Amino acid sequence: MTSPIFDLCDDYVTRSAALDPVGAAAEGIDVEFAATSDYGPDGYAARADLIRRTLGRLSALEPEGEADVRAAAHLRERLEAELAWHEIGEPLREVRAPFGLFTDLRDSVDLLPHETEDDWRNVAARLAGMPEMLGGWRASLEEGVSRGLTAARRQALELAVQAELFTTSGTHASLIDSYGDGPARAALQEGAAAAYAAYAETARYLREEYAPRATETDAVGAERYAVNSRLNLGADIDLADAYEWGWAELARIEEELAAEADRVRPGASVEEATAILDGTWFVEGLDAYRGWLQERHDQAIEQLHGTHFDIAEPLRRVDVTLALGSTSGAAYYTSPSEDLSRPGRTWWPVGEGAGTRFTTWNELTTVFHEGVPGHHLQLGQTRVAGESLSRFGRNSWVSGHGEGWALYAERLADELGWFTEPGTRLGMLGGSALRAARVVVDIGVHLDLPLPDGSKWTFGKACEVLRDRGRCEPHRVHAEVVRYFGWPGQAPSYKLGERAWLAAREEARRRLGADFDLRRWHTAALNLGPVGLASLADALRRVG
Structure with missing residues (x-):
């Protein structure tokens, strides 16, 4: 379908992907290849500004049907939650192991297509772009330090170990070997060398520069936890x-x-x-x-x-x-x-x-x-x-x-x-x-x-x-x-989500009685797409 609200959703995805083409492609979004994304302070500020502008545009639109109601509610809930995350400075202290931006960037290489010579040249370009992306991320962390926003020292040291492992284990070697001896091999090897150097520099930075200034406290406290939980x-x-x-x-x-x-x-x-x-x-x-x-x-x-x-x-x-x-x-x-x-x-x-x-x-x-x-x-x-x-x-x-x-x-x-x-x-x-x-x-x-x-x-x-x-x-x-x-x-x-799904199914069983059909309920549930837990039961109730 098409409507002003659906058009806005499409526009947000397009603009967001343009601001982070690497992350968008890794998530499977159809976006023109780009070797790098900006993970520096300006890059994050641009993402937050896009969210604010999109929420402003959404507030002026009226839903035209049930699909519009769901689309608007989901867009609003997700963007408000993400904006709150930006506003408390989380992107400026996003140091976490074993999963986080650092590992997402490393994995983005494996998720690229590996079929044609152009594909392999893109892989080489992504590898060669690692120093730029990780340098931008380190600049964001430095901005966080200047504002008194730091991650836990434990996370910095653990991630340093992980970064060193990526350097020493030859993490991209098997991928390059799978390519063979074609015309892109030299570029792949040069890109991998650049990536390994970037991983090593990131490990050094985390251990020697960031960790000494990071907080010794692991707990994030009530305010940050509430935002992240939401x-x-x-x-x-x-x-x-x-x-x-x-x-x-x-x-x-x-x-x-x-x-x-x-x-x-x-x-x-x-x-x-x-x-x-x-x-x-x-x-x-x-x-x-x-x-x-x-x-x-x-x-x-x-x-x-x-x-x-x-x-x-x-x-x-x-x-x-x-x-x-x-x-x-x-x-x-x-x-x-x-x-x-x-x-x-x-x-x-x-x-x-x-x-x-x-x-x-x-x-x-x-x-x-x-x-x-x-x-x-x-x-x-x-x-x-x-x-x-x-x-x-x-x-x-x-x-x-x-x-x-x-x-x-x-x-x-x-x-x-x-x-x-x-x-x-x-x-x-x-x-x-x-x-x-x-x-x-x-x-x-x-x-x-x-x-x-x-x-x-x-x-x-x-x-x-x-x-x-x-x-x-x-x-x-x-x-x-x-x-x-x-x-x-x-x-x-995981568990709180399971609890919500079981409660929603039980509510449907009670409400529909003999008319409840599990296959039909599953179909309706999956066709909803992602929904925040606050509105899950109501969303399922509205579709039968």
């Missing part, structure tokens, strides 16, 4: 109540974990059951691991299409990619491009020294989370929705909505009885415990709320809770806690 949830919630709910939810899951461990072997503890499964349910070798993952993705699509979902033809394939040398610690998803030429992909990290044995009993739930019916259906559907969604709706993200849906997808798989192989339901519950522990760690740390025994949060205590109560794998604990400390408000969005 940005991630699309809602202002009672954070103290969410903290208490998180502890209760964690206790509930622990009871289920104990019962499930007993099914693995009568009388076994969760730890004993895990050891049994690690020793019996695995595959050997990278090819076998990728093959197992691809088979499970394909199987999920086959089982769901035409039963509980209507899956559009372009979405009936998810490509599995092994992210060799990755430090992310967890699988993730990248959506198809706007024109669907780039497929949806799940990325499975295989870190240095990972070995050749890969357990599978605990990975099935992540297949459903990242692939189908999780992120792939949710984000992919926005790509095939056509004109029923504004361009902004097709290219925006609310973590509580998105990660909440992905956890709902895991819960749905359980309801459908898909965790039949030994230990796979234990794996699902372990993941759910981790997400519940995230709620209490993240909110508790940043708002300085006491633990149930009255003690205070520390980095060590957060690691202990995540390991012992959240069942996080020991090798992932440190990186996970670093993530929560540096990315306030994001980690709770």
Whole structure:
């Protein structure tokens, strides 16, 4: 459809992409290639100014129908939340590990097309542009320091380690090797050398210049946390109540974990059951691991299409990619491009020294989370929705909505009885415990709320809770806690989002009674596109 509001949404996406073409392309937005984006203070100021002007233009427009109402509400909610983030100076202290702008820039290289000689010349240009982009980012951090706005010292030091790893591991070498000996090879090698030098300089800057001036305090406090929580949830919630709910939810899951461990072997503890499964349910070798993952993705699509979902033809394939040398610690998803030429992909990290044995009993739930019916259906559907969604709706993200849906997808798989192989339901519950522990760690740390025994949060205590109560794998604990400390408000969005999705579905069941149809409800839910949690139930109610 077309309307003044849809036109404004389209115009905002176009103008925003022009201000950050690198980020836009990585998100799959159809934008003319540009080697660099401006991540300096002026670049961020221009983004904030565009938001203000767009909100001003939106306030003068009247919706012309239900699609307009949804498009305007979503655009307003997202832009207001992002503007608040700009206005408290967050872009000037955006130092976080293991996920953040630094890693987004590094990953933007892999997300570029790699088909034609022109594509490869673009890859070389992106690599060669790393010094400029990272230099702009460092200038923003310096501006933050001058205003007394700094990130935590812990984040600077952790990110310095990550930057050094990118330098020493030859992070772009395998990509260049895949090109071969064509005419662009020299430019690729020169670009990679420039990128490695930029990573090394960034590591040095973070460790030697930024960290000594950064704050020793990990917690961001109530004001910053409220802004970041709103940005991630699309809602202002009672954070103290969410903290208490998180502890209760964690206790509930622990009871289920104990019962499930007993099914693995009568009388076994969760730890004993895990050891049994690690020793019996695995595959050997990278090819076998990728093959197992691809088979499970394909199987999920086959089982769901035409039963509980209507899956559009372009979405009936998810490509599995092994992210060799990755430090992310967890699988993730990248959506198809706007024109669907780039497929949806799940990325499975295989870190240095990972070995050749890969357990599978605990990975099935992540297949459903990242692939189908999780992120792939949710984000992919926005790509095939056509004109029923504004361009902004097709290219925006609310973590509580998105990660909440992905956890709902895991819960749905359980309801459908898909965790039949030994230990796979234990794996699902372990993941759910981790997400519940995230709620209490993240909110508790940043708002300085006491633990149930009255003690205070520390980095060590957060690691202990995540390991012992959240069942996080020991090798992932440190990186996970670093993530929560540096990315306030994001980690709770999974469980709080799942809670909102389950509540919305239950409300629909009660309201519609015998007329409730799960397949129809799923279709309506996915066709909405991203919605802030504050308006999720009402938006679903309005479409049936």
